Amino acid sequence: MHELSITRNVVAIVSEHAQQRKVLRVTLEVGELSAIMPEAIRFCFDICTQGTPLEGARLDIMQTPGSATCRDCGAEFALHDILARCVCGGTHLVRRGGDELNIKEMEVA
Amino acid sequence: MCTTCGCSNMEGVIITDPASGAMRILTKAERDHMHAEGHPGHPHAHTAIYAPAHTHPHTHEAVVEAIPAALHGTTIALEQEILSKNRRIAERNRGWLSSRGVLALNLVSSPGSGKTSLLERTLRDLRGRVTMSVIEGDQETMNDAERIRATGCKAIQINTGKGCHLEAEIVGEALAALDAPADSVVMIENVGNLVCPALFDLGERAKIVILSVTEGDDKPLKYPHMFHASELMLINKMDLLPYVDFDVERCIANARQVNPNIQALRVSATTGAGMEDWYHWLQDLLHSSQMGRLVHSAV
Numbered sequence: 394m395h396e397l398s399i400t401r402n403v404v405a406i407v408s409e410h411a412q413q414r415k416v417l418r419v420t421l422e423v424g425e426l427s428a429i430m431p432e433a434i435r436f437c438f439d440i441c442t443q444g445t446p447l448e449g450a451r452l453d454i455m456q457t458p459g460s461a462t463c464r465d466c467g468a469e470f471a472l473h474d475i476l477a478r479c480v481c482g483g484t485h486l487v488r489r490g491g492d493e494l495n496i497k498e499m500e501v502a
Numbered sequence: 503m504c505t506t507c508g509c510s511n512m513e514g515v516i517i518t519d520p521a522s523g524a525m526r527i528l529t530k531a532e533r534d535h536m537h538a539e540g541h542p543g544h545p546h547a548h549t550a551i552y553a554p555a556h557t558h559p560h561t562h563e564a565v566v567e568a569i570p571a572a573l574h575g576t577t578i579a580l581e582q583e584i585l586s587k588n589r590r591i592a593e594r595n596r597g598w599l600s601s602r603g604v605l606a607l608n609l610v611s612s613p614g615s616g617k618t619s620l621l622e623r624t625l626r627d628l629r630g631r632v633t634m635s636v637i638e639g640d641q642e643t644m645n646d647a648e649r650i651r652a653t654g655c656k657a658i659q660i661n662t663g664k665g666c667h668l669e670a671e672i673v674g675e676a677l678a679a680l681d682a683p684a685d686s687v688v689m690i691e692n693v694g695n696l697v698c699p700a701l702f703d704l705g706e707r708a709k710i711v712i713l714s715v716t717e718g719d720d721k722p723l724k725y726p727h728m729f730h731a732s733e734l735m736l737i738n739k740m741d742l743l744p745y746v747d748f749d750v751e752r753c754i755a756n757a758r759q760v761n762p763n764i765q766a767l768r769v770s771a772t773t774g775a776g777m778e779d780w781y782h783w784l785q786d787l788l789h790s791s792q793m794g795r796l797v798h799s800a801v
Contacts, residue, residue, distance in 0.1 A: 395697065395698035398665070398667075399584055399585070399701075402584050402585070403584055406580075406584070410578055428697065428700060475727070476760065478759075484758065484759045484762060494583065494584045494585055495580075495584060496581075496582045497579070498578060498579045498580055500578070502576065
């Protein structure tokens with residue numbers, strides 16, 4: 394359940410930036426190839442925000458797509474699954490994106 | 503709580519030196535302060551929610567990093583990497599380790615893969631050839647640290663309580679308690695879990711994933727992140743291969759589908775078969791890290 398410690402980090406970072414103001418919304422960017430389940434983050438968010446400036450805040454999660462370059466044939470393509478292969482059958486892929494784990498923005502009252 | 507490191511709330515972690523019995527239970531307030539040495543000068547704008555108000559003095563010397571936030575009315579653009587705190591502390595650990603010429607390896611696996619048995623055998627077999635010490639990570643008990651200590655090797659136990667993985671900050675504390683000698687190896691035995699430890703850089707030189715033949719050859723596909731993050735896969739319990747439905751070649755092919763560069767070695771910590779290959783791998787890495795340090799210090 395690494396999402397729990399990740400969510401705690403989110404709450405800590407956002408609270409610091411909020412400087413005592415109430416937080417209305419938080420937007421996260423989570424790459425679709427990262428080992429993060431957005432639903433688990435949502436579950437933890439409700440618990441971790443209790444008693445903090447984030448309590449009741451809306452959580453928006455943008456899932457950013459992954460992409461890869463195939464070392465065998467040079468093709469560049471969208472990578473939606475960590476186990477996907479290139480159409481040429483190649484598995485030697487250089488990942489470009491999809492691992493993101495960022496707080497994009499927040500809205501305060 | 504601080505923006506620079508975004509302290510996570512991992513109070514209740516216990517670091518124990520079984521040799522002396524010295525024990526440190528990290529409280530929430532302590533966790534909030536552990537990082538201070540890493541970036542002196544941060545403004546300590548702690549809220550009462552995350553840490554008790556401070557009344558004690560701090561030394562604030564360095565200039566705080568600019569907060570990457572721009573105010574747009576009520577919307578604050580952050581672009582802040584959530585794991586940046588862990589990454590920064592991991593880099594600090596890495597620098598500390600390399601300055602001492604210490605090679606740290608992060609051993610990851612599911613529970614019951616035989617990690618501790620493999621470590622015990624490694625420590626006994628390499629005694630006199632390689633100086634090693636161990637950081638043991640488990641949710642509860644001192645069992646593994648005691649087993650390691652029985653080999654004559656120094657071990658520090660981290661009990662994470664509810665935590666399912668080790669993080670860089672707590673490993674930094676354990677490294678300080680361990681005080682490993684120069685040119686030695688520190689084995690960090692992570693919490694048994696094939697998911698969460700993949701995400702957290704501890705400052706190690708490499709992750710080594712241990713997979714036993716009783717677990718199934720499809721594990722690399724089921725838990726791809728861990729095999730993607732590891733440099734070496736040790737296929738353990740090879741002595742049990744005749745009794746289980748496990749295809750070693752298929753397992754290696756599965757791991758390479760996730761990570762084309764992963765190396766694989768077949769070992770049995772029980773019989774000792776294949777262990778020399780692992781020792782060669784370890785010693786080669788140790789020599790290359792020592793050479794790197796010599797070259798670095800000569801420049």
